[in-house]
Amino acid sequence: MFSFKEIKKSFLISLWFMFLTFPLMVIKINPETHSILWEWKNMLWVGIGTFCISLLVRFYQARNKKKSLSKKLFFADRKIPTSVIVAFLFFSIIFPFLFSNYHVNIMTTALMYIVLGLGLNIIVGLAGLLNLGYAAFYAIGAYSYALLNYHFGIGFWLAIPIAALLSALAGILLGFPVLRLRGDYLAIVTLCFGTIIRLILENWDELTFGPSGISQIPRPTFFGIEFSPHNVTTYIYFIALGFVFFTIFMVNRLKHSKIGREWQALREDEIACEAMGVDKTKTKLSAFALGATWAGMMGVLFAAKTTFINPASFTFIESVIMLSIVVLGGMGSISGIIIAALILILLPEYLRELGNYRMIVFGLSMVVIIIFKPHGLIGNVKKNYKTDYDVSQ
């Protein structure tokens, strides 16, 4: 199966890793007692582990070479069959009746991240504006609900449009200064924006109650009826599911509308876009505003779901996870984002059994997925305008 040369290569790689991990894995220091522990067996494990992984990768590569290219792009450019969609739909509806509250709750989080991913997709995937501060809009939504409820007793359903509006405004506010920026500069400014929002939440005690956060935020009601703590989880699940459907529907519409095509054109080439009569300013701002809207609405749902919020929930890592969902899913692809959100949110939850190793596995899977699927899990599906309406002359 493997030639001697390949085995030798893997052996050398494992030697290299043993060298690399030697100080951190083998020498364990105890700063309090100044004692040093030599754990040589760790080195052995590293050696064996990397040797096996390296052989596995070689095996995979060898097999891949034999396969034709079309097989490799199995997912790309293909519409998902209706049967799969229907099965998925059915499963998502009966899900809360099959599984315990805990699983329903986790799935609700995943659903919320699907919506967040789809919203961020408008900014990053469609309009091509790298955004590392998306959690700020999420925070604005969550705090809008918490504070409006605290001061004025505004309910969940009324808070949703208000939060959406406020986040959209914040999106425009962020959009203005960054109109001229592109790529990595945009990334850093949005990162700063995210941090500034979080710092304001932390420091402006009079408005936001500071780092200790706001507790006892009411859960959503159903036309004024409150649910029992047990049933409310299922209820929130269905709200989140509703949002997912709504968002998929809307984002799909937006994507294949005038404004959606203009976003994509802007992503491809700003100068050509302007030469075609597209208003750059308006298009960029609308992408920021619309993208932020979804985050704002999810923020409300988040606050209602956890019933407690504090600034610690809206850190940079949160923005990074959201961005990772978009990129891993395949920029601009709706089904890709759904899968990526499910992986990135459910994986760390269900990896709990791995204990301390779960974050390593999580990080590794991000690296591995992106290396083997650099364009994301699912490529963009082309829109054929064939079956659209007849032209009424």
Added chain:
Amino acid sequence: MKNTILSLILVCFVSVGAFAKSDVITIGVPGSYSGDLASYGIPTKQAVELVVNKVNKSGGLLGKKIVMLPEDEMCKPELATNAAMKLTPMVNFIIGHTCSGATKAALEHYKDAHIITISPSATNTDLTVSGDYPNFFRTIAHDDAQAMLQVTFAINHLKAKKIAIIHDKGDYGKGAATLAKNHIEKNGQATVVLFEGITPGAVDYSAIVQKIKKVNPDVVIWGGYHPEAAKIVALMKKKKIMAAFIGADGLKDETFIKTAQKNAEGVYASGPRDVSQRALTIQAKKELKDTFGVEPGAFFLEGYSATLAIINAVKKAGSTDYDKVKKALTTTTVDTPIGDIRFNAKGDVIGAGFSMYQVKDGKFVEVK
């Protein structure tokens, strides 16, 4: 992909089901075991594991084995909620969470499910004092008690007139700092000349120390953990600021002295009463050393005591019934590393005193 997810879900479902038997007593131990606050959660997990193993070896509790279910929530409220929902159907008791914010978010669920929760480290005052959570207990004094101690110490013992308060903007640090500020203002004998937050993890704090020098306080009260405090103390020494430095239990950690070295000399910190001579404390530390090969970290003893308290209460109550155990917790006194403790009606610990320490010759020495 879908199949993988499905099977994953199924596997977890089955594995969850396996625990939900009644011939064991389960203790959920949710806390911060990864991320930047991991060091405040891991010692608790170790402590619970030690006690549980010991009890199981000697025949279990009420003839049943104790199972411990740790859940990592990184001190994040939303993850804490997830952990809470996962644990609620399977556990009899909770020891956790690590941080107050996470505790607040999770407590709703435990409260609804009548699960007694003892936190070794959540010090937010509202958790007990507000009376919102009848199922909540803790083996650590709440922030307000410590703030009170700090302020009276500063004003009466150190005769401070001008007090600067610095905090780390965090839930714990800023909360404690705000309480201290309120106490000073209520007391009226001293003024708060500076109240500011610093960014934890920043590379340098000389600007804020410069500002402290400018306002020239008699005492600096620190709300936060020890890593930042060590840096500030060093800079204060360097800039020849003579003000006394007072921290709370977040500062009272051996690592602080190791890090700040000679700069730590003279620093005050409030913290649980000195228990290093108690037999149980010595024993707990030895067990930890033997099993995990480490020195006790933050809240280790509190976690150990919380576990002992629960086990004792179950023994006394003769069952895991919510009301009976709750009653036992508030009425029976149990010998733990942190003292002979029981709980008051609100859930705060009685019997684990608080005192003020000062660093002398590289050790925290109790100030009489």
Added chain:
Amino acid sequence: MSHNKILEIQNLSMEFGGLQALDSINITFYEKEVVAIIGPNGAGKTTLFNCITGVYVPTRGNIFIQNPYTQMKEKINGLKPNIITRKGMARTFQNIRLFKNMTVLENVMIGRHCHAKAGIISAMVRSKKTRDEEARIIHDSRELLKKVNLVDEQYEYAKNLSYGYQKRLEIARALATKPFLLLLDEPAAGMNSKETAELMDLLKEIKKDLHIALLLIDHDMHFIMNLSEKIFVMDYGKKIAEGTPEEIQKNPLVIKAYLGENI
């Protein structure tokens, strides 16, 4: 030939730092004309293009357009490119600038957008009016693709087209904005002789069918001489000559500055 002015450039100058890229250019264009600008590399042709289309704001001078349908005359220097495009001038680029990861049809549809009204709300609500507008855009775009003979490739990604096809797509995309003046920046560059001949036919057809004026920059003399009715010659940022192809070929200044001793 009709004699309605459509574009008037008066005393146009453009400086980059100390570099005088354009020096007091005066040019007038008339309706339905095919005009070419030639000149050696660095003569300022593309700069002139960029000034007209609003990519650069000229240092001095004025540019006016006069819409042949409404006869309204407006000053356009300093306006943004997208506004100028809406006013009836469209362009192609020297180095092709297509929306590479969009389909051929979508590329043309973007061009048509500047005459559509639908906003964000209507995109979400998708009323009958919006749907009709959308159908209109698709229909018109497809018609344009037929004109440039790309209708078979309409669902291909633009990046997958051959060079010649990409050039044609760029023209179709520019035409989609319904211009009365089409500016073509080196349309024949990099094409083989067959492709150039096809392009020539296409441009002639466009002029005939759509009644629009064309302004070309190119180096292919055969192409220029064959197609254009009037030629402007530029050198070092100045206009040095203008006239019919025959006149230009005989102009000694042009021969000296540009054509050299080849003729």
Added chain:
Amino acid sequence: MEYFLELLLSGLIRGSIYALIALGYTMVYGIIELINFAHGEIYMISAFIALIFASVLNAYGLNSLATFAIASSLAIVYAAAYGFTLEKLAYKPLRNAPRLSPLISAIGLSIVLQNYVMLAQTSSFVPFPNLIPDFAFLNSISHILFPSEFLILVITTIVMIILTIVIKYTKIGKAMRAVAQDRMMAMLLGININYIISVTFIIGSCLAAIGGVLIASHIGQINFFIGFIAGIKAFTAAVLGGIGNIPGAVLGSIILGCTESFATGYVSSDYEDVFAFAILVLLLIFRPEGILGKKRDQKV
């Protein structure tokens, strides 16, 4: 006035700490246009490696100067090895991928490395021995300037100058710039792209290691999370100065450091980061390419 000067000095020190990390950041970016999120982790790992070797050497009773020299050299060697390996593992396969893909693998790596160090060593803060020897000539001003601060200022300047010279005048530096400008063309001219990128990563990681050892000595404690915070600040500083520009990184860091210092001194440290980030946003509005960054006109 004295207050102002003191704040200025603390701003300078803070700035040069940022600069030490930002230099490596900006260099890698300048050559391959990749925001190397894992750079901060290399910085963290090298600090840990220095700490580990210093403890071992201490246990064998070496004197402090020798410990400092050996431990920091080993840290630099290991940082280079880590940088090299990371590039080969996580970035090289993505050379031709969309621009955001390497960013994701960088983020993933960052998570892996943090948790790797946490599991292999410890999750809590570890005191870092003061490896930097006391300079006798600094004794008179030790209340203003620590030896570690002095060393950071000096080394930042030296590193900046050497790096500028290397990139401007040496053969490898020229090759780097060629790769930065047009990778395809550089390849056609016979430059070994893989080699140049590896060298870039190795140099960048060495810089991170120098930063790691010095800054850890200055701060006196490390944990597995320090790389993340320092990395973000260094990234901000690099962008402020014009990312890809070596003197720009230093200038940006100093400006960032001083802004934070003055914000703390004259307004409130509550909002020190708000000021730092606000100044970046403001600057980028008026100069989107950063202070010393070259304007890249898009050719139309």
